[in-house]
Amino acid sequence: MTKLFIPLDSFAVACGADQIAEEFGQLLADRGLAVEIVRNGSRGLAWLEPMIEVETPGGRIAYGPIEPGEAAALIDAGVLAGAGHPKRIGKVEEHPFFARQRRHTFKRCGITDPLSLDDYRAHGGLKGLERAIGIEAEAIVAEVTASGLRGRGGAGFPTGIKWKTVAEAKGDRKYIVANADEGDSGTFADRMIMEGDPFCLIEGMAIAGVATGATKGYIYLRSEYPVAIAVMREAIRRAGKAGLLGASLLGSSHAFDLEVRVGAGAYVCGEETSLLDSLEGKRGQVRFKPPLPAIQGLFGKPTVINNVITLASVPEILAAGADGYKELGIGRSRGTIPIQLGGNVRHGGLFEAPFGMTLGAIVEEIGGGTASGRPVRAVQVGGPLGAYFPVSLFDTPFDYEAFAAKDGLIGHAGIVVFDDTVDMMKQARFAFEFCAIESCGKCTPCRVGAVRGYETVKKIIDGERPAENLALVEDLCNTMKFGSLCALGGFTPYPVMSAIRHFPEDFHGEPMRVAAE
Amino acid sequence: MVYQATYDETEAAEIIAEHEALEGPLLPILHGIQARFGHVPEAAVRQIAAALNLTRAEVHGVVTFYHDFHKEPRGRHILKVCRAEACQAAGSDGIADAIEKALGIGFGETTPDGQVTLEAVYCLGLCAAAPSAMLDRRIVGRLSEAKVGALVEEARL
Numbered sequence A: 001m002t003k004l005f006i007p008l009d010s011f012a013v014a015c016g017a018d019q020i021a022e023e024f025g026q027l028l029a030d031r032g033l034a035v036e037i038v039r040n041g042s043r044g045l046a047w048l049e050p051m052i053e054v055e056t057p058g059g060r061i062a063y064g065p066i067e068p069g070e071a072a073a074l075i076d077a078g079v080l081a082g083a084g085h086p087k088r089i090g091k092v093e094e095h096p097f098f099a100r101q102r103r104h105t106f107k108r109c110g111i112t113d114p115l116s117l118d119d120y121r122a123h124g125g126l127k128g129l130e131r132a133i134g135i136e137a138e139a140i141v142a143e144v145t146a147s148g149l150r151g152r153g154g155a156g157f158p159t160g161i162k163w164k165t166v167a168e169a170k171g172d173r174k175y176i177v178a179n180a181d182e183g184d185s186g187t188f189a190d191r192m193i194m195e196g197d198p199f200c201l202i203e204g205m206a207i208a209g210v211a212t213g214a215t216k217g218y219i220y221l222r223s224e225y226p227v228a229i230a231v232m233r234e235a236i237r238r239a240g241k242a243g244l245l246g247a248s249l250l251g252s253s254h255a256f257d258l259e260v261r262v263g264a265g266a267y268v269c270g271e272e273t274s275l276l277d278s279l280e281g282k283r284g285q286v287r288f289k290p291p292l293p294a295i296q297g298l299f300g301k302p303t304v305i306n307n308v309i310t311l312a313s314v315p316e317i318l319a320a321g322a323d324g325y326k327e328l329g330i331g332r333s334r335g336t337i338p339i340q341l342g343g344n345v346r347h348g349g350l351f352e353a354p355f356g357m358t359l360g361a362i363v364e365e366i367g368g369g370t371a372s373g374r375p376v377r378a379v380q381v382g383g384p385l386g387a388y389f390p391v392s393l394f395d396t397p398f399d400y401e402a403f404a405a406k407d408g409l410i411g412h413a414g415i416v417v418f419d420d421t422v423d424m425m426k427q428a429r430f431a432f433e434f435c436a437i438e439s440c441g442k443c444t445p446c447r448v449g450a451v452r453g454y455e456t457v458k459k460i461i462d463g464e465r466p467a468e469n470l471a472l473v474e475d476l477c478n479t480m481k482f483g484s485l486c487a488l489g490g491f492t493p494y495p496v497m498s499a500i501r502h503f504p505e506d507f508h509g510e511p512m513r514v515a516a517e
Numbered sequence B: 001m002v003y004q005a006t007y008d009e010t011e012a013a014e015i016i017a018e019h020e021a022l023e024g025p026l027l028p029i030l031h032g033i034q035a036r037f038g039h040v041p042e043a044a045v046r047q048i049a050a051a052l053n054l055t056r057a058e059v060h061g062v063v064t065f066y067h068d069f070h071k072e073p074r075g076r077h078i079l080k081v082c083r084a085e086a087c088q089a090a091g092s093d094g095i096a097d098a099i100e101k102a103l104g105i106g107f108g109e110t111t112p113d114g115q116v117t118l119e120a121v122y123c124l125g126l127c128a129a130a131p132s133a134m135l136d137r138r139i140v141g142r143l144s145e146a147k148v149g150a151l152v153e154e155a156r157l
Ligand SMILES: Cc1cc2nc3c(=O)[nH]c(=O)nc-3n(C[C@H](O)[C@H](O)[C@H](O)COP(=O)(O)O)c2cc1C
Pocket: A150, A151, A152, A153, A154, A155, A156, A157, A179, A180, A181, A182, A183, A184, A267, A268, A269, A270, A271, A272, A273, A305, A306, A307, A308, A310, A311, A486, A487, A488
């Protein structure tokens, strides 16, 4: 039977995909057409969502962006046979945005039926877990270590080392926690994989369980992601029924159970220790370290806590071996990184590529510049705690160390594009405002500093003693940077200082000391 | 639609019982109560504290920590508009102004008829389909000032 793919991904749903699917369903039934509708994930070309695809003898042909109310006309035009149409995109694989990618973690996303385990297997799923069960704990950790995989949640900590610590820690019970709090503006990779290939995360967590001896996993998923919550829960239910989870993982002696827990709208709960407290049913306040979560994590037990993409990258590493992954990338940034392009960008979406492309190539060539058609003025990389980079830094390669060397960070690899109408002083003020709203309140530099920073930038905006207040902001940033317990307070200075440093003309034309460096 | 109902101890007891056996049951219980009654009143705090053997202060502390939980009832519909950076870059400030004007209220406020509460949210993961919003559990992307009218009308229903 011909298949018609209509994404269930949030990008598509937020632009009418549910209604479009309903319309097609009704029309196909009315006209007695033998076409099966598959609700797939997104291929990542978000500006073309809702993007439908039809399976034809000549391959999968895409059309988009489709709007509600168009179904009848599309069918009449012969779209179900891949006919020509102004919205015909052709084969996604041949689209320049897609052709330049190297899909590793997202290799199935958008292609398969996210909730079909048969589809998952048919596209290489479960090979990683099968191999993991065969080679056992130490060899799994060695493989992950050899791949060079670093945490994709932001800090870039080597995943193999984290797993080794948990594997060696003593505990009557151990946990695997997937950090699916994805609070950073400009990021949606976790959401896309959970909606588009949920079994991949499940498989990654199960492998982590086998590698460390953990028998219980939690996915801490933010409440702002209703679609991901529903898909993930259904996938877990199906995985349990099929023996992919439960008392005997794929018939082995390993037990592993999995549960989704929904966050409650606190950005700071993406910080790993705050997340653990939240899972335990407490206020999501940041813990002092040590002890490390790997030694004393959830309920005091040894715990692996990893970002969703980190975990979802593991099955393919195990299946194909560490070498292929390690070969990709530059410097100490190995493998691929799912880059997310958002904001005022012409071609927004998810672009998975080896580390090392320059920021300029990503924004201008892949992203196609701004959606407004105006010149790009600034990009914020790495979420609300990431620095604003001007076009003059567009030669920076996408790499953890290269960004750090320019006082920035790649974080969860979200890039937000701004055109030349942006007021960088307002962006600096917002950085403080956001920190004030989301601070967990545990330490003073962050709790008080953010509010003072917000007020002080406001004064500059109002033209009140700009030079003096700018110096005050710089002081405050130093205090926050060195005196905060976690990166919410500690990194808020990045967006603020980068705005001041790279765009001094927005701060009442008073270039400050740092600007002259 | 967010169901604003009068608090019912028997129903609350059912929600508590449903989650009590979980490890760390407090957040799932609070989500259940919030979803069922539209808020988490003091009576619920008392009841949960008793059931989980916690102090009322502890439960109160958790309820007030999270943006999702509210001790007071709010509007029948909750309209959350994304105010984070990617949406800002795509013009969300103008959208937010238009929505405030159309509803006649500011962020954090509820219309006098109790129909709509307007809230800020920081990223819905729709940053490449910005600006975005969420009406109750329904997500909306590529908001334009032209689309604001329909959205506000829907919220008022
Ligand atoms: C304020 C704050 C928010 C964070 N939010 C997230 C998040 O949403 N998702 C995430 O994976 N990591 C987040 N992190 C990083 C985590 O603390 C932690 O480093 C990560 O979950 C470790 O997993 P990884 O090694 O796989 O990256 C956040 C950190 C801070 C300080």
